[in-house]
Amino acid sequence: xxxxxxxxxxxxxxxxxEIVRWHVAVGDTVKVNQIIVEIETAKAVVELPSPxxxxxxxxxxxxxxxxxxGRVIITVDDATEExxxxxxxxxxxQKREPVLVGYGVKQGPSKRRARKSPAAPEAVPVSNxxxxxxxxxxxxxxxxxxxxxxxxxxxxxxSGPNGSITRDDVLAAQVAPVVPLVxxxxxVIPVRGxxxxxxxxxxxxxxxxxxxxxxxxxxxxxxxxxxxxxxEQPDFAGVKVSPLLLVAKALVTAMKRHPHANSTxxxxxxxxxxxxxxxxxxxxxxxxxxxxxxxxxxxxxxxLARALTDLTDRARAGKCxxxxxxxxxxxxxxxxxxxxxxxxxxxxxxxxxILAFGRIRDMPxxxxxxxxxxxxxxxxxxxxxxxxxxELGSYVLRDVGAMLEDPLRMLTWA
Amino acid sequence: MxxxxxxxxxxxxxxxxxxxxxxxxxxxxxxxxxxxSLYRDLVLVRRVDLEAVALQRQGELGLWASLLGQEAAQxxxxxxxxxxxxxxxxxxxxxxxxxxxxxxxxxxxLFRGVNHGGWDPIEHNFHLYTIVIGSQTLHSVGYAxxxxxxxxxxxxxxxxGDGATSQGDVNEAFIWASVFxxxxxxxxxxxxxxxxxxxxxxxxxxxxxxxxxxxxxGIRVDGNDVFAxxxxxxxxxxxxxxxxxxxxxxxxxYRMGAHTTSDDPTRYRVADxxxxxxxxxxxxxxxxxxxxxxxxxxxxxxxxxxxxxxxxKDLRARCLALPDPEPAALFEHVYAEPHAxxxxxxxxxxxxxxxxxxxx
Numbered sequence: 001x002x003x004x005x006x007x008x009x010x011x012x013x014x015x016x017x018e019i020v021r022w023h024v025a026v027g028d029t030v031k032v033n034q035i036i037v038e039i040e041t042a043k044a045v046v047e048l049p050s051p052x053x054x055x056x057x058x059x060x061x062x063x064x065x066x067x068x069x070g071r072v073i074i075t076v077d078d079a080t081e082e083x084x085x086x087x088x089x090x091x092x093x094q095k096r097e098p099v100l101v102g103y104g105v106k107q108g109p110s111k112r113r114a115r116k117s118p119a120a121p122e123a124v125p126v127s128n129x130x131x132x133x134x135x136x137x138x139x140x141x142x143x144x145x146x147x148x149x150x151x152x153x154x155x156x157x158x159s160g161p162n163g164s165i166t167r168d169d170v171l172a173a174q175v176a177p178v179v180p181l182v183x184x185x186x187x188v189i190p191v192r193g194x195x196x197x198x199x200x201x202x203x204x205x206x207x208x209x210x211x212x213x214x215x216x217x218x219x220x221x222x223x224x225x226x227x228x229x230x231x232e233q234p235d236f237a238g239v240k241v242s243p244l245l246l247v248a249k250a251l252v253t254a255m256k257r258h259p260h261a262n263s264t265x266x267x268x269x270x271x272x273x274x275x276x277x278x279x280x281x282x283x284x285x286x287x288x289x290x291x292x293x294x295x296x297x298x299x300x301x302x303x304l305a306r307a308l309t310d311l312t313d314r315a316r317a318g319k320c321x322x323x324x325x326x327x328x329x330x331x332x333x334x335x336x337x338x339x340x341x342x343x344x345x346x347x348x349x350x351x352x353x354i355l356a357f358g359r360i361r362d363m364p365x366x367x368x369x370x371x372x373x374x375x376x377x378x379x380x381x382x383x384x385x386x387x388x389x390x391e392l393g394s395y396v397l398r399d400v401g402a403m404l405e406d407p408l409r410m411l412t413w414a
Numbered sequence: 415m416x417x418x419x420x421x422x423x424x425x426x427x428x429x430x431x432x433x434x435x436x437x438x439x440x441x442x443x444x445x446x447x448x449x450x451s452l453y454r455d456l457v458l459v460r461r462v463d464l465e466a467v468a469l470q471r472q473g474e475l476g477l478w479a480s481l482l483g484q485e486a487a488q489x490x491x492x493x494x495x496x497x498x499x500x501x502x503x504x505x506x507x508x509x510x511x512x513x514x515x516x517x518x519x520x521x522x523x524l525f526r527g528v529n530h531g532g533w534d535p536i537e538h539n540f541h542l543y544t545i546v547i548g549s550q551t552l553h554s555v556g557y558a559x560x561x562x563x564x565x566x567x568x569x570x571x572x573x574x575g576d577g578a579t580s581q582g583d584v585n586e587a588f589i590w591a592s593v594f595x596x597x598x599x600x601x602x603x604x605x606x607x608x609x610x611x612x613x614x615x616x617x618x619x620x621x622x623x624x625x626x627x628x629x630x631x632g633i634r635v636d637g638n639d640v641f642a643x644x645x646x647x648x649x650x651x652x653x654x655x656x657x658x659x660x661x662x663x664x665x666x667x668y669r670m671g672a673h674t675t676s677d678d679p680t681r682y683r684v685a686d687x688x689x690x691x692x693x694x695x696x697x698x699x700x701x702x703x704x705x706x707x708x709x710x711x712x713x714x715x716x717x718x719x720x721x722x723x724x725x726x727k728d729l730r731a732r733c734l735a736l737p738d739p740e741p742a743a744l745f746e747h748v749y750a751e752p753h754a755x756x757x758x759x760x761x762x763x764x765x766x767x768x769x770x771x772x773x774x
Contacts, residue, residue, distance in 0.1 A: 005472070006473065007473075008471070008472060008473020008474075009473065009476075010470065010471055010473075010675060010676075011675075011676045012476065012477060012676050032727075032730070033464075033465075033468045033726075043676060043677070043678060044672075044676075044677070044678030044680075044681075045678065045680075046471065046675075046678075047471070048471050048472070049468040049471050049472065050472075051472040051474070193681075321680075321685060322680050322683075322684055322685035323684075323685035323686065323689070326684050326685070326686060327686070
């Protein structure tokens with residue numbers, strides 16, 4: 001028989017979750033406790049194990065879709081005929097409204113059974129018109145919300161139990177333009193998650209590592225030609241070949257030529273890293289994250305291309321593991337994709353250098369004494385001056401530039 | 415960030431590689447049968463825990479606090495207890511419950527919200543789970559002082575975490591136990607994380623060293639070494655029973671999973687740390703020891719694995735079959751004896767429930 005799996009409340013009082021990724025497809029055989037899907041709730045990304053054994057009959061929620069708790073997301077045919085007792089399956093999980101922690105669930109339509117017989121209306125003290133203020137009932141978080149929004153609770157019509165005011169009541173009252181408050185319009189975004197982590201990392205980096213940024217404008221016409229020719233090679237079939245790939249290769253090669261730049265400052269010692277773990281700053285829906293490619297110096301160009309594509313895809317999908325986001329040694333930030341020429345990037349904490357790669361555009365350029373139209377970009381290298389002196393920083397940037405002006409140098413130096 | 419390195423004074427009898435090492439003060443002589451039985455407990459307890467996490471993810475439990483990684487600390491200390499000793503757990507002591515003969519189904523019942531624990535604390539000498547952080551240390555000391563006054567041949571052991579050491583209750587319990595020389599073992603599983611707070615935000619000194627300030631001994635033991643946990647706890651309990659007062663045992667371990675199923679540890683700790691602790695797994699080292707010394711063969715390991723799977727399967731079926739309690743059942747568990755006011759309240763509540771359409 002077909003058995004439905006309803007999205008459970010995996011936290012305490014969560015009402016919905018987003019389907020991140022299905023691990024099974026229709027027709028697959030699943031076992032009890034086999035991971036079938038990853039979901040993201042307000043609290044965490046979690047994997048859900050199958051409660052049933054059998055064949056997947058239907059998948060009823062798409063990746064990326066936000067689903068209410070209690071909705072059937074998958075049906076499994078367990079190949080049995082007899083009707084199983086319904087009590088084994090939580091009948092209506094949406095009825096559960098556990099509130100061990102937090103504000104509790106949103107007030108939905110009441111699912112209570114109706115009271116028997118219309119009981120005689122209880123004597124409710126009716127105000128005879130005089131503006132008598134009675135004590136308003138509202139939980140402390142609701143009161144705070146009202147205060148924050150400038151809503152007077154006395155003006156709010158209660159809809160909660162025992163005439164109490166709910167969050168929704170306050171929000172509704174706020175929308176009603178009873179008294180146009182003269183406040184500056186602004187959207188309040190709580191600082192948390194990736195934004196909070198980014199802020200902490202940036203402050204820590206900017207105020208501990210003395211940054212220096214150097215700029216170099218270069219002619220990347222040959223790099224663009226190389227990119228075009230690489231795309232035609234069968235080794236690169238199915239992977240993205242972009243100028244970023246050659247910038248990455250050039251930076252990794254420069255790090256190998258100048259190992260002192262591939263290092264971390266501690267108060268006791270400078271740690272020179274043997275591996276070049278190449279970080280790629282990625283703008284994702286969740287915010288800025290910097291996953292890195294481990295041992296990038298050991299990868300061939302097609303391998304590096306594949307690693308880059310894979311890493312950026314997974315970063316955008318929010319799938320990078322904490323291990324991938326720690327232990328980087330140097331980073332590239334591709335600001336060119338935003339149409340920007342140059343910037344002064346801030347170091348990823350724990351690293352000593354970061355390269356900003358600006359946009360590539362046609363520019364007048366002098367070649368062999370003649371004015372020509374060439375593909376030109378600007379590189380900006382920020383480095384930690386505690387570890388890297390101007391001389392070393394300049395060598396690194398000069399070498400990266402030289403390799404991108406003449407990609408054959410990558411062969412020479414790699 | 416790396417895991418805090420264990421200082422040399424950590425008591426260890428079995429290395430992460432499964433090698434037996436000597437310790438001058440704590441040693442243990444286990445028969446092959448005893449080691450196999452410890453291994454079996456470790457594996458079964460982990461299986462119970464994994465099944466419970468899965469059940470929670472399937473919407474069958476409201477919450478679960480996983481003990482993953484702490485099996486040795488719990489089984490080692492749990493197996494050190496005599497029948498007469500009394501244990502006071504937090505909400506994570508599933509391994510100790512197992513050693514005390516509590517059916518894991520009762521633990522699931524609590525987290526499924528169909529009972530308040532379900533086991534008889536007197537029958538198993540295992541107190542109900544305590545959700546409040548650290549309050550059970552006071553209960554344990556009070557119980558120990560009772561043992562003292564009865565002149566009984568027993569001790570209490572109380573479990574708590576590294577985070578609980580910052581609680582007033584725990585420090586008060588230390589003071590009372592010390593001053594009254596109460597027969598209690600304070601068993602702190604330092605799993606490095608108080609939800610998302612790392613140990614360095616809880617203490618400037620190793621936790622076991624706190625005991626000296628209160629006037630009783632403190633010992634740090636490798637919490638992932640079941641032999642050492644057994645040996646050290648056994649000695650501390652004996653010491654308590656013999657009238658030498660309390661001991662603080664700090665079992666240095668690691669919470670491999672989330673704080674509870676409502677928590678996402680990847681938001682506050684780095685994966686490298688987890689990877690480092692995986693190498694110190696409490697079960698693998700016993701397996702390596704058994705293998706290396708030819709105390710068990712593949713058949714034995716397969717049998718334990720099969721037993722664990724069966725246990726998980728049975729537990730799942732029995733959990734799903736747990737009946738929901740009657741609403742009025744809540745009146746049965748607050749007072750030991752019925753009384754008039756209780757009867758009146760029950761009556762009111764029953765009448766109220768009967769007032770709904772479709773009610774019996």
